[in-house]
Amino acid sequence: MGELQKNTRFEHLLRLADTNLILGHRMSEWIGKSPILEEELALTNIGLDLIGQARALYEHAVAVSGEEDNRDADDLVFLRDAPEYKNLLLVERENGDFAHTMVRQMFYSAFAVPVWEALTRSVDSEVAGIAGRAEKESLYHLRHASEWILRMGDGTEESHQRVQDAVDALWMYTGEMFDMDEVETAAFEAGHGVDLTAVRSEWEKTVREVLTAATLDYPEDCWMLKGGRTGKHTEHLGHLLSDMQFLQRAYPGQKW
Amino acid sequence: MYSQGLMGVEETPGGEQDLLDRFQARIDAGEKIEPNDEMPEAYRKTLIRQMSQHAHSEIVGVYPEANWVTRAPTLRRKLQAMAKIQDEFGHGLYIYSAAETLGVSREEMVGQLLSGKAKYSSVFNYPTLNWADLAVIGWLGDGAAIMNQIPLCRCSYGPYARAMVLVCKEESFHQRQGYEAMVALMNGSPEQKAMGQDAVNRWWWPIMMMFGPHDADSPNTETGVKWKIKNFTNDELRQKFIKATVPQAKLIGIEIPDPDLRFNEETGDWEHGEIDWDEFWSVVKGQGPCNHDRITARRKAHAEGAWVLEAAQAYAAKQAARNAA
Ligand SMILES: [Fe+2]
Ligand SMILES: [Fe+2]
Numbered sequence: 117m118g119e120l121q122k123n124t125r126f127e128h129l130l131r132l133a134d135t136n137l138i139l140g141h142r143m144s145e146w147i148g149k150s151p152i153l154e155e156e157l158a159l160t161n162i163g164l165d166l167i168g169q170a171r172a173l174y175e176h177a178v179a180v181s182g183e184e185d186n187r188d189a190d191d192l193v194f195l196r197d198a199p200e201y202k203n204l205l206l207v208e209r210e211n212g213d214f215a216h217t218m219v220r221q222m223f224y225s226a227f228a229v230p231v232w233e234a235l236t237r238s239v240d241s242e243v244a245g246i247a248g249r250a251e252k253e254s255l256y257h258l259r260h261a262s263e264w265i266l267r268m269g270d271g272t273e274e275s276h277q278r279v280q281d282a283v284d285a286l287w288m289y290t291g292e293m294f295d296m297d298e299v300e301t302a303a304f305e306a307g308h309g310v311d312l313t314a315v316r317s318e319w320e321k322t323v324r325e326v327l328t329a330a331t332l333d334y335p336e337d338c339w340m341l342k343g344g345r346t347g348k349h350t351e352h353l354g355h356l357l358s359d360m361q362f363l364q365r366a367y368p369g370q371k372w
Numbered sequence: 373m374y375s376q377g378l379m380g381v382e383e384t385p386g387g388e389q390d391l392l393d394r395f396q397a398r399i400d401a402g403e404k405i406e407p408n409d410e411m412p413e414a415y416r417k418t419l420i421r422q423m424s425q426h427a428h429s430e431i432v433g434v435y436p437e438a439n440w441v442t443r444a445p446t447l448r449r450k451l452q453a454m455a456k457i458q459d460e461f462g463h464g465l466y467i468y469s470a471a472e473t474l475g476v477s478r479e480e481m482v483g484q485l486l487s488g489k490a491k492y493s494s495v496f497n498y499p500t501l502n503w504a505d506l507a508v509i510g511w512l513g514d515g516a517a518i519m520n521q522i523p524l525c526r527c528s529y530g531p532y533a534r535a536m537v538l539v540c541k542e543e544s545f546h547q548r549q550g551y552e553a554m555v556a557l558m559n560g561s562p563e564q565k566a567m568g569q570d571a572v573n574r575w576w577w578p579i580m581m582m583f584g585p586h587d588a589d590s591p592n593t594e595t596g597v598k599w600k601i602k603n604f605t606n607d608e609l610r611q612k613f614i615k616a617t618v619p620q621a622k623l624i625g626i627e628i629p630d631p632d633l634r635f636n637e638e639t640g641d642w643e644h645g646e647i648d649w650d651e652f653w654s655v656v657k658g659q660g661p662c663n664h665d666r667i668t669a670r671r672k673a674h675a676e677g678a679w680v681l682e683a684a685q686a687y688a689a690k691q692a693a694r695n696a697a
Contacts, residue, residue: 153468160458167454193447270690372560
């Protein structure tokens with residue numbers, strides 16, 4: 117196992133942090149719009165978990181980067197533009213209806229659970245610690261989303277159609293999760309990362325189980341979009357950032 | 373958060389004198405009234421109205437804050453804002469459940485909110501126009517709510533009193549957090565200080581109104597006090613609030629936008645300027661700056677979520693049928 121270069125290590129942490137932050141932010145957009153009051157609590161809770169995970173990762177990334185980079189966690193969140201964001205495309209997609217949000221969550225959490233589980237064995241003890249908590253949280257997120265997908269899929273004709281539409285629409289954003297590019301490969305080989313090709317089979321198994329139980333069709337192979345981890349995003353991310361970063365951009369350099 | 377605003381007793385207690393006497397004796401002895409105990413109809417109705425207004429206020433009160441939650445300026449503030457909102461939804465749910473022990477369903481109560489029949493705290497019909505509004509809502513809004521809710525921890529109806537104990541702990545936390553966010557702004561740049569002062573200028577009077585009409589103009593307070601569902605009058609609570617707030621404002625350089633506010637050495641009370649009751653009543657009656665937006669947002673969530681609820685019900689019915697087979 118070789119040493120992981122500092123900038124690769126930083127990049128790897130940033131990818132994880134960005135993905136959790138952006139999905140957490142999407143959850144905060146649901147506030148006041150959820151279908152039932154219990155769901156207001158649940159969605160906010162998921163959002164808090166995800167942003168909490170992101171915050172821990174950003175703070176660690178800042179510590180890892182050391183003196184060469186004097187940005188703090190808030191600078192990373194509020195002062196980077198879309199091309200510098202390294203989140204997965206899936207999580208930046210707009211909330212859409214409740215079916216879209218739950219399918220997006222299930223797709224992501226079914227991935228996050230084995231990723232965090234593997235990261236509990238990271239050579240980076242800080243990451244291993246974060247992963248231990250995050251794995252438990254992600255399991256709850258996965259269960260929550262899966263139960264809703266079951267109810268929507270096996271509910272009414274309308275709900276079945278909506279959730280199937282969401283599965284089909286979001287499918288093309290799932291492929292890049294398992295992409296072992298240079299950063300992921302280097303991180304894995306140095307004991308910091310995860311073998312994402314191995315995660316794929318577990319993800320497919322989970323997703324197939326959920327969709328089958330919900331009487332939904334498992335999509336056929338299709339062209340998969342890529343680019344999130346290298347900063348090539350969909351149109352949706354820019355709008356999220358302009359909302360989230362407004363105060364820091366309009367009143368630069370202040371303490372809040 | 374919530375403050376009493378319009379509370380009064382539903383109707384003059386009538387009915388059997390025996391029951392009223394027995395009931396009053398229990399209250400005077402400091403006993404808690406529990407869901408299955410006998411109680412005068414006016415007591416039950418008054419509590420349903422008060423508790424449902426309270427629950428609605430917790431829920432509708434989320435909207436002014438939700439308006440800024442996605443724009444919170446740091447990770448810490450973002451997490452704080454989300455956690456506070458989550459608490460408020462929790463309060464709403466908890467108080468709806470407590471009200472259900474009086475024989476009214478949550479659907480019924482929510483239906484009255486959506487139809488516009490039920491009231492909620494008038495203060496939430498004002499807009500949040502800059503980031504400092506969130507700090508001020510926590511500091512002053514939750515601060516005002518605490519004044520009303522702490523005495524409710526000792527109210528005669530058991531389920532409500534117990535709910536208030538938990539709720540008050542969280543509201544106090546919100547109040548301190550709001551003040552701390554305000555301190556950060558008032559220690560900041562001239563622009564941030566201006567935001568803070570602007571927010572207080574806009575919220576001060578609506579928050580003064582939150583305590584409801586002057587005692588002389590609020591009938592039935594007496595019965596409320598007798599039944600221990602209202603332990604202090606509107607003016608007493610307003611006074612407590614001003615007393616607590618003035619030194620906090622001074623400490624951080626906030627000017628309270630009331631030129632007539634002065635301490636009366638003789639009475640030991642703060643005298644404040646005239647409250648614009650015309651404005652208060654027009655907001656209560658639906659003419660406030662955000663009444664329409666708040667109710668529309670609530671109705672929209674309800675309407676857009678209807679298919680999800682139907683799905684859950686259809687699924688439950690199918691499951692029941694499968695289990696029976
Ligand atoms: Fe509250
Ligand atoms: Fe509160």
